[in-house]
């Protein structure tokens with residue numbers, strides 16, 4: 227039999243997870259991405275490696291999946307995980323919920339230990355100030371960019387590839403079978419032929435499905451997160467209550483992220499954060515970490531969850547965080563077309579394995595999934611080695627010689643965290659654009675620079691106040707006046 231080829235649409239956690247799974251079965255996997263790797267939700271999430279504790283009462287299936295997959299991730303991606311541990315902090319007198327949570331964590335197989343209040347207050351006073359009881363769980367921090375890079379490397383090692391800047395606009399059919407996709411790359415349209423097609427376009431999988439002639443039951447849900455300067459908490463801190471808005475803090479690098487909201491959002495594309503949501507998040511966070519009112523917000527950002535639609539769920543908080551695989555052969559009469567929706571970053575591998583099973587069975591490939599024991603990000607020494615060249619991004623310490631290859635501000639953001647530090651690109655974005663122009667022999671990347679500054683401004687404008695807000699408004703007005711973009 228000739229080697230089978232599958233096109234996977236979307237280079238987020240899900241698409242890359244599917245691609246790696248197929249590649250390890252000996253199938254050629256080509257992941258096509260309209261922008262860059264991690265441009266969607268997988269580069270804009272909270273960073274929690276879920277123990278499953280958050281879903282122990284309301285979503286037992288998702289809780290058990292997270293608990294099992296976190297154990298697998300510790301083996302296959304230790305270099306992308308930080309084992310901070312997490313606390314569930316109870317502030318209310320709701321005994322019934324606490325009992326339900328303890329039963330739920332036990333049946334999902336999640337390790338729980340009570341932390342005596344005097345110990346909690348001595349260890350992390352900010353998180354224990356209002357606590358009535360504190361429980362430890364094995365939550366951690368997931369470094370999404372690190373894992374995305376590991377998945378791309380692994381995919382290529384097994385003969386697969388990622389085509390960035392390639393937007394899928396249609397399906398190629400051979401009678402009732404999917405035979406590839408039509409892709410727009412800049413000004414040209416090309417056909418990528420395949421024996422099967424997987425739609426892993428996350429919150430946009432409904433939009434992509436319609437382009438391919440198939441309905442995908444996705445219910446996009448929009449969330450805002452707020453980043454504070456300084457790592458104010460050493461571990462994840464959850465509010466012990468039903469999952470709700472503003473109920474979790476996750477330390478990330480030198481920052482802490484507070485999240486999130488959960489708003490239905492048909493469109494699937496992320497909206498800018500609003501000042502109202504930021505103010506509301508701070509008040510919600512202060513219910514269990516009162517000190518948050520005094521922390522300095524650095525930036526807000528947003529992402530869209532690709533949840534599985536369920537009309538009986540009564541809104542996004544009622545929707546399961548588990549996943550579904552849609553076989554459009556059975557559903558819409560297009561054999562060889564599949565979609566994978568829902569799930570969490572934490573469960574990307576399981577989603578890849580189950581999608582791989584469905585596609586391999588369709589292609590009559592018998593090789594089993596190998597991803598459960600395949601290391602994608604080995605353990606590594608944390609921290610960045612000092613650069614020996616001129617430093618272009620001072621906050622993250624990114625040197626000129628590290629910025630190589632096809633210059634792209636967005637790719638360097640994912641690869642090196644360039645522009646992601648406290649200055650948010652204010653001092654370094656133009657230096658990076660000049661470096662990109664130098665590498666490509668082109669003119670200064672003014673469009674890319676404007677796009678990056680506009681993206682950064684969306685997040686900073688939502689948290690700026692007082693003199694900083696007035697200065698930002700003035701600068702934006704000046705740019706508009708001189709025609710330099712908003």
Ligand SMILES: Cc1cc2nc3c(=O)[nH]c(=O)nc-3n(C[C@H](O)[C@H](O)[C@H](O)COP(=O)(O)OP(=O)(O)OC[C@H]3O[C@@H](n4cnc5c(N)ncnc54)[C@H](O)[C@@H]3O)c2cc1C
Nearest residue numbers: 236238239240260266267268271272274394428449571572
């Ligand atoms: C606010 C928020 C917080 C979250 N926090 C956590 C957390 O702490 N821990 C956790 O485990 N999970 C978390 N999640 C969930 C997790 O981030 C998502 O489930 C996961 O990232 C979805 O990945 P994906 O690959 O399905 O989608 P995406 O990452 O969005 O990838 C889809 C890709 O498809 C591409 N695409 C779209 N249309 C086309 C087209 N026509 N052609 C080609 N490519 C296309 C997009 O550009 C995108 O790159 C969070 C989600 C949100 C919204």
